[in-house]
Amino acid sequence: MARITASVYTSHVPAIGAALDLGKAQEPYWQPLFAGYDYGKEWIKEQKPDVIFLVYNDHATAFSLDFIPTFAIGTGAEYQPADEGWGPRPVPKVMGHPQLAAHIAQSVIQDDFDLTIVNKMDVDHGLTVPLSLMFGQPEAWPCAVIPFAVNVVQYPVPSGRRCFQLGQAIRRAVESFDGDLNVQIWGTGGMSHQLQGPRAGLINKEWDNAFLDRLIADPAGLAEVPHIDYVREAGSEGIELVMWLIARGAMSDVAGGPAPEVKQRFYHVPASNTAVGHLILENKQ
Amino acid sequence: MALNKPYLDLPGTTIFDAEQSRKGYWLNQFCMSLMKADNRARFKADERAYLDEWAMSEEQKQAVLDRDLNRCIALGGNIYFLAKIGATDGKSFQQMAGSMTGMTEEEYRDMMLGGGRSAEGNRYLGEDGDAQPQHQPQGKSKGSN
Numbered sequence: 001m002a003r004i005t006a007s008v009y010t011s012h013v014p015a016i017g018a019a020l021d022l023g024k025a026q027e028p029y030w031q032p033l034f035a036g037y038d039y040g041k042e043w044i045k046e047q048k049p050d051v052i053f054l055v056y057n058d059h060a061t062a063f064s065l066d067f068i069p070t071f072a073i074g075t076g077a078e079y080q081p082a083d084e085g086w087g088p089r090p091v092p093k094v095m096g097h098p099q100l101a102a103h104i105a106q107s108v109i110q111d112d113f114d115l116t117i118v119n120k121m122d123v124d125h126g127l128t129v130p131l132s133l134m135f136g137q138p139e140a141w142p143c144a145v146i147p148f149a150v151n152v153v154q155y156p157v158p159s160g161r162r163c164f165q166l167g168q169a170i171r172r173a174v175e176s177f178d179g180d181l182n183v184q185i186w187g188t189g190g191m192s193h194q195l196q197g198p199r200a201g202l203i204n205k206e207w208d209n210a211f212l213d214r215l216i217a218d219p220a221g222l223a224e225v226p227h228i229d230y231v232r233e234a235g236s237e238g239i240e241l242v243m244w245l246i247a248r249g250a251m252s253d254v255a256g257g258p259a260p261e262v263k264q265r266f267y268h269v270p271a272s273n274t275a276v277g278h279l280i281l282e283n284k285q
Numbered sequence: 286m287a288l289n290k291p292y293l294d295l296p297g298t299t300i301f302d303a304e305q306s307r308k309g310y311w312l313n314q315f316c317m318s319l320m321k322a323d324n325r326a327r328f329k330a331d332e333r334a335y336l337d338e339w340a341m342s343e344e345q346k347q348a349v350l351d352r353d354l355n356r357c358i359a360l361g362g363n364i365y366f367l368a369k370i371g372a373t374d375g376k377s378f379q380q381m382a383g384s385m386t387g388m389t390e391e392e393y394r395d396m397m398l399g400g401g402r403s404a405e406g407n408r409y410l411g412e413d414g415d416a417q418p419q420h421q422p423q424g425k426s427k428g429s430n
């Protein structure tokens with residue numbers, strides 16, 4: 001059967017992609033940030049996932065105000081990097097996994113989560129920056145990716161509790177798939193940041209680190225934190241962190257298995273306007 | 286019955302909810318149009334004429350012409366949409382975010398390098414942090430940039 005072996009969490013700041021694409025990764029401003037991903041790059045070479053279920057949000061790219069799906073699963077064969085106004089990022093196209101994605105869609109909807117199904121869309125920095133951070137700059141991404149977009153742009157966004165429950169349904173769906181696939185689930189976005197108004201530039205290291213502590217050790221408790229706490233403490237765009245709870249909900253300890261192993265924990269301020277967090281949690285076999 | 290909006294007591298912050306989204310529908314859709322290169326060229330060639338093609342309010346059009354992002358947001362704009370105007374102008378996200386504080390680009394960049402803006406005093410309206418209305422605009426130039 002297919003199984004979820006690990007979860008990866010990371011911010012997806014667009015300036016990180018730009019720094020990499022423009023060859024600035026070794027500049028003093030960026031070097032400490034990229035160093036935090038050196039471990040992950042080696043780790044993932046050994047892990048060799050077949051599929052990454054990548055939870056991210058679209059930033060007014062594929063989804064304008066024409067339609068605003070709360071949860072959208074990509075079941076297409078491939079996705080092009082989007083032109084977000086600066087031209088498309090020079091990164092490989094993203095190959096999907098239509099069979100597993102369609103299986104997850106059917107299973108999760110039958111489990112009461114009403115997903116929107118998307119066969120055609122471009123993917124923006126929310127999806128491609130995490131791939132760049134973990135894989136560097138390859139000719140082709142080394143595995144399939146199932147894009148899973150969450151609305152965190154127009155309030156109200158889904159609650160932490162709903163996200164955590166959805167992650168559990170995704171785990172059940174993956175494990176009921178009849179192919180032998182090594183699947184990782186990634187939660188992206190955050191950490192504290194605010195991009196608008198006189199409060200722009202808000203960063204809250206204490207809150208972010210407490211979030212990381214609880215994500216590791218008390219995810220069910222963390223899932224009960226209301227939206228307003230994210231906004232007040234971590235900035236209006238810090239609300240993206242609810243997406244990390246989808247990935248965390250898919251780990252086996254939530255379903256009664258052993259606690260995951262923390263393989264990497266990293267925190268850095270700033271990347272442009274944003275606090276960057278990164279975690280790798282591995283399920284014990 | 287009124288909707289639950291627990292976020293109206295945040296200083297210096299507008300939450301893009303369904304009401305703001307309704308107000309800003311055409312403003313944001315205009316921004317989306319700037320993702321196409323030929324639209325960017327037409328906008329740059331004659332901003333006023335391009336804006337007049339959209340069912341935006343005069344206030345919204347003026348806020349765009351003035352590049353007053355705080356005003357755009359008050360009128361229903363969302364920062365991810367407004368970022369398309371910044372991209373058209375060749376501005377980074379940091380330049381755009383900084384422009385809403387009144388700080389110069391350098392002041393804002395230095396604040397971020399110093400660990401960002403503290404949440405202290407900036408959680409509720411009525412406190413005394415730097416994002417509170419009584420402390421606007423921020424920075425030495427007091428918003429004259």
